[in-house]
Structures are given as C-alpha cells and as structure tokens.
Amino acid sequence: MKDMHSSHLGKEIRVAWAIAVKDMRTYYTQPPSIMFGILFPFTLFLAFTIGRNLPLAEQIPILISQTLFFASSSIGPVVIPLERADQTFDRFLTSPVSLLSILMGKTLGGITYGVLISVIPVLVGIIVFGSQIANLAALIACFALSSLAFSALGILFASIPGQTVGQVMMPLNFVRIPLLFISGVFTPIGQLPAWMQAVSFLSPLTHTVELASYASGGDTFFGPILNIIVLGAYAAAFVFVSIRFNIMNQRKE
Amino acid sequence: MDLAVNVNNLTKRYGDIVAVNNISFSVNRGEIFGLLGPNGAGKTTTIRVLTGLTKPTSGTVIVADWDVVLKPTKAKERVGVVPEVSNLYDEMSAWDNLIFAAQLYGVQRNERDKRAKDHLDLFGLYERRSDRVGIFSRGMKRRLTIAAALIHKPDILFLDEPTTGLDVQSARMIRNLIKELNENGTTILLTTHYIEEADQLCQRVAIINQGKIVAVDNPEKLKAAVEEHHIIEVSFSPAQDLNDKLRSLEKVSNVSRVGDKFRLHVEDASEVVPLLIDFARENNLRIISINTLKPSLEDAFVEITGLSPEVMATEKEQVRREKSASVG
Numbered sequence: 001m002k003d004m005h006s007s008h009l010g011k012e013i014r015v016a017w018a019i020a021v022k023d024m025r026t027y028y029t030q031p032p033s034i035m036f037g038i039l040f041p042f043t044l045f046l047a048f049t050i051g052r053n054l055p056l057a058e059q060i061p062i063l064i065s066q067t068l069f070f071a072s073s074s075i076g077p078v079v080i081p082l083e084r085a086d087q088t089f090d091r092f093l094t095s096p097v098s099l100l101s102i103l104m105g106k107t108l109g110g111i112t113y114g115v116l117i118s119v120i121p122v123l124v125g126i127i128v129f130g131s132q133i134a135n136l137a138a139l140i141a142c143f144a145l146s147s148l149a150f151s152a153l154g155i156l157f158a159s160i161p162g163q164t165v166g167q168v169m170m171p172l173n174f175v176r177i178p179l180l181f182i183s184g185v186f187t188p189i190g191q192l193p194a195w196m197q198a199v200s201f202l203s204p205l206t207h208t209v210e211l212a213s214y215a216s217g218g219d220t221f222f223g224p225i226l227n228i229i230v231l232g233a234y235a236a237a238f239v240f241v242s243i244r245f246n247i248m249n250q251r252k253e
Numbered sequence: 254m255d256l257a258v259n260v261n262n263l264t265k266r267y268g269d270i271v272a273v274n275n276i277s278f279s280v281n282r283g284e285i286f287g288l289l290g291p292n293g294a295g296k297t298t299t300i301r302v303l304t305g306l307t308k309p310t311s312g313t314v315i316v317a318d319w320d321v322v323l324k325p326t327k328a329k330e331r332v333g334v335v336p337e338v339s340n341l342y343d344e345m346s347a348w349d350n351l352i353f354a355a356q357l358y359g360v361q362r363n364e365r366d367k368r369a370k371d372h373l374d375l376f377g378l379y380e381r382r383s384d385r386v387g388i389f390s391r392g393m394k395r396r397l398t399i400a401a402a403l404i405h406k407p408d409i410l411f412l413d414e415p416t417t418g419l420d421v422q423s424a425r426m427i428r429n430l431i432k433e434l435n436e437n438g439t440t441i442l443l444t445t446h447y448i449e450e451a452d453q454l455c456q457r458v459a460i461i462n463q464g465k466i467v468a469v470d471n472p473e474k475l476k477a478a479v480e481e482h483h484i485i486e487v488s489f490s491p492a493q494d495l496n497d498k499l500r501s502l503e504k505v506s507n508v509s510r511v512g513d514k515f516r517l518h519v520e521d522a523s524e525v526v527p528l529l530i531d532f533a534r535e536n537n538l539r540i541i542s543i544n545t546l547k548p549s550l551e552d553a554f555v556e557i558t559g560l561s562p563e564v565m566a567t568e569k570e571q572v573r574r575e576k577s578a579s580v581g
Binding site: 011014015018022025026086087088090091092093094095096097098251 | 304305306308326327329330332334336338340341342343344345349353354356357358359
C-alpha cells in the first residue's frame with residue numbers, strides 16, 4: 001500500500017516536472033513573459049533609480065526583490081491563458097494527471113523563471129559592484145519562499161477565466177503595482193508613518209525586500225525570522241487558494 | 254455484450270441552456286461508433302463529458318469500466334482523445350510533442366523513444382520529426398494529434414470531428430487510419446457532421462439533434478427504416494433554387510439539393526412524378542433527369558431530424574472559418 005502511494009506520488013512529481021520543463025522551453029521566451037517578467041521590473045527599477053543619486057550597489061536587494069516578484073508571478077498568467085486559447089490546457093485535463101500535478105508544474109515553472117532572472121542582479125552585484133552575500137541562508141530563504149509565494153499568486157490570478165494574457169495580467173497588475181508603494185521598495189519601511197508600517201507588514205513583497213536586504217548585510221525592520229514566517233505563510237496561503245480557485249473554476253466547466 | 258462506453262441518462266446544462274438532454278447509449282468494445290448531428294447538437298459536449306473535461310449535470314458515464322466522475326484518472330489512462338482543434342505545441346518539434354504526451358501518460362522512459370519513432374513512422378511524419386509543429390499543414394497536425402493520443406496504447410479513442418477542415422487526401426488518409434486502428438482492436442467513438450463519413454466508417458451511429466439522441470442503429474438499418482419513403486432525384490434546366498417551390502408540392506415531405514439535383518422525399522413516387530412534370534411545365538423548366546433512389550444514410554438523417562444536410566455542413570464550415578479568422 002505504502003509502495004503504491006509512493007509510486008503514485010512519484011508519478012505526480014514526474015508529471016509536474018515534465019509540465020514545468022515544457023513551460024520553460026515553450027513560454028520563457030514568449031514576448032509577454034519577457035515583457036512582464038523581465039522588462040517590467042528592470043524598467044521600473046531604472047525609472048526609480050536613475051537621476052536620484054542613489055548608490056546602485058545598495059539598490060541591488062531592491063532589484064532582486066522586484067525581479068523575484070514580477071518574474072515568478074508572470075509565468076502562470078502568461079502560460080495558462082495561452083494554453084486555454086490554443087486548447088493545449090485541455091491536453092492536461094484529458095490525461096490521467098491530477099489538477100494538483102498540473103498546478104504544481106505551472107508553479108514550478110514560475111519558481112524557476114523567477115529564480116533564474118533574479119540570479120542576474122545577484123551576479124551583477126557581486127561582479128560589477130563587489131557586493132558580498134552576508135547571509136547565504138537568508139538569501140536562499142528569500143529566493144525559495146518568495147518565488148514560491150509569487151508563482152502561486154500568478155497561478156491564483158490565472159484561474160480567472162480568459163484566453164488572453166491581458167485578461168489575467170490586468171487584474172494582477174492592479175494588485176502588484178500598488179504593493180510596490182507599501183513594501184519598502186521606494187521608501188524604507190523605517191521612514192514610513194506607523195499606520196503605513198502596519199500596512200506594509202501585510203505585503204508579502206515587504207518581507208522579500210527585507211530578506212534580500214538582510215542577506216546583503218543590511219537591516220530589517222521586522223526581523224528575518226518574522227520575514228521568513230510571514231513569507232512562508234503567504235506561500236502556503238497562495239498555493240492553497242490557487243488550488244481551490246482552479247478546482248472551483250474547473251467545476252464550473 | 255462487452256461495453257467500452259456506457260452512457261445513462263446523461264444531461265449537461267450550462268445555466269438555462271440544456272446542451273445534452275437525458276441521452277443514453279453504449280459503445281461495444283472493438284466498435285466504431287459515430288455521433289452524427291449538426292453544429293450545436295451536443296456532440297462535442299458529450300465528448301467533453303466522456304473525456305472528463307466537463308462534469309455531467311446528471312446521469313452516469315462509464316468509460317473502460319470506470320465511472321468518469323468518480324474515477325476520472327483510471328478512465329483517462331485507458332482512452333486517447335483527439336479534439337476538434339489539434340492541440341499541439343506549435344513551438345515544439347513533432348518528436349518533442351510526442352515525448353511530452355508520453356510523459357503525461359506515464360509511459361516509461363525507456364519506452365518513450367521507441368513509441369515516438371513507431372508512431373511517427375506509422376503516421377508518415379518521421380522525416381519531419383525535428384520540425385516545429387507550427388509549420389505543419391492542417392492534415393499533418395491532425396495526424397500528429399492522433400499519434401499523440403495513441404502514444405500510451407489506449408483501448409478507446411475519442412475523435413471529435415476528425416476530418417473537419419482537411420483536404421480530400423488528408424481526410425481519406427485519416428479515415429483509413431481510423432479503420433486500421435479499429436482492425437487492430439481499438440474502440441473508436443467519433444463525432445462527425447459528415448453523413449458520408451459516418452456511413453463509411455461507423456458500425457453504429459447515434460443521430461443527435463438539439464441535445465437529444467433521436468436514433469441509434471447501424472447505418473443499413475437506419476436506411477431500411479426510411480425505405481417505405483421514396484426518393485426522387487430530379488434536375489431541371491435552367492438551374493435555379495427551387496427548394497421552397499418543390500417543398501410546397503402535394504405529397505412531398507422534404508426537399509434537399511445535391512449539386513444540380515433536387516432530392517424529394519415522398520410517400521409514393523408514382524403519384525409525385527406526374528406532379529413534377531406539371532410543375533416543370535408551369536415554371537417553364539425542362540427536366541434533365543429524373544430517378545428514384547434507394548435511401549442513403551443522408552436520407553435517413555433528413556427523415557429523422559427534418560434537417561437539411563447541406564445546412565448542417567455549411568454551419569460547421571462557417572464556424573470553422575470564423576475560428577480560423579479569429580486565430581489568424
């Protein structure tokens with residue numbers, strides 16, 4: 001019985017990985033993925049940084065957070081509507097694969113994209129600006145939890161019925177962009193009024209920014225342990241809600 | 254009888270719309286079974302329920318001995334699905350599409366390459382294995398979609414409108430493939446709006462209209478059922494649209510146009526022939542030819558549904574063209 005369960009679990013993981021690899025090969029270089037996952041965070045970062053006399057080296061954790069945020073959360077909203085439009089999503093649904101495996105694969109695709117894109121600013125920081133990783137464990141926690149939470153956030157929004165990227169990306173950006181203003185991206189949390197600090201605590205991006213900053217030797221307002229706990233809670237909540245939403249959506253079919 | 258598919262009192266509603274209304278039918282193992290009906294009759298919805306894409310509102314569906322609602326994964330392991338639109342990844346090669354399909358169905362790693370090669374060979378696509386599917390013709394995509402649906406050696410194959418939109422040569426190739434697969438033991442359930450196709454391929458046909466099955470039998474029996482009705486095929490010169498005028502003739506129950514000829518469904522041909530001669534004289538028409546025919550499956554379809562087969566085909570082609578235009 002135990003063997004049956006482990007072989008079933010193994011099959012689900014193998015299928016999820018196959019879906020993730022297929023998404024990487026097929027959709028990572030699609031224009032909407034590049035636009036919303038790469039150009040968007042880099043452009044926002046440059047627009048905010050250039051002309052403000054901010055030391056670029058100190059802004060690297062902000063760039064890492066933004067790329068993790070945008071790249072991880074963009075893959076689901078790009079891939080799923082496109083697959084609905086050309087009916088390739090039906091291929092999963094008619095195969096002997098659980099919806100959980102399909103969503104696991106999609107989430108893995110977002111995680112990998114987010115991590116790959118966000119490694120670039122880390123390398124730029126080290127090679128160009130001579131930055132150092134002060135706390136590797138914090139950086140790994142930041143990458144792992146943030147990419148999981150944001151990828152699941154993207155999958156959650158991708159449950160919105162629609163066959164164009166815009167139909168999903170528009171409501172997602174309606175949430176993503178305001179989060180930038182309350183998450184310590186533009187203004188350090190310590191400099192915000194008390195009520196804004198309370199609001200920023202509720203943003204998952206705050207904790208990504210804080211952990212990235214802590215990993216590069218900076219301070220954190222809420223503390224790394226709390227950052228990890230909150231990000232972990234958000235990751236679990238987004239994964240759970242995205243699965244529930246997608247199941248509900250499927251039932252309506 | 255050993256059943257591959259057993260559908261009992263299946264109903265599917267979308268809000269107030271009843272797409273499928275309390276239908277029951279079964280497909281025997283090793284059979285080619287066709288769902289024949291016009292656009293919007295409920296064929297695709299039925300296939301979607303059978304393949305687990307849509308949950309039924311009520312009723313039971315057993316596929317390969319498994320209830321598709323209670324044990325969808327078990328049922329899906331035994332079936333292959335070829336949707337109306339070829340759902341392949343255009344960016345990937347033919348080979349990679351098949352390997353991915355094999356991964357989804359849990360085909361062992363050491364088997365995947367062999368099966369992909371065998372299927373590409375069988376469907377005449379091996380030489381094009383490394384090409385992006387995006388550059389394939391519609392017929393090649395259709396063949397590859399069928400190959401992908403067969404990669405896990407299913408017992409049952411569902412095909413939704415397998416030849417719609419294909420050129421004559423590709424359509425013939427697909428029909429031959431379906432026959433070969435069936436001869437090798439695969440049960441086939443297909444939907445079609447091509448009456449001729451259903452007649453050529455299917456051992457049994459269910460005629461579906463407005464969400465209801467109006468007849469299930471083998472094509473010959475369906476034809477025999479309407480044999481008490483006579484069919485007169487007549488052509489006039491000059492050629493013109495005479496459907497409505499002919500339909501208004503006494504003792505004519507239905508009229509359809511086939512090329513330059515009109516097919517009149519009548520109860521007694523000997524009574525209608527003189528009427529046709531009068532009709533030609535009154536309308537200044539010359540009768541080019543006049544014949545009485547044995548009923549075809551198309552005649553049975555017209556008799557049973559009261560629909561014109563031309564209208565049915567035209568509607569479907571129009572939908573397909575609109576889809577192609579919107580994708581383009």
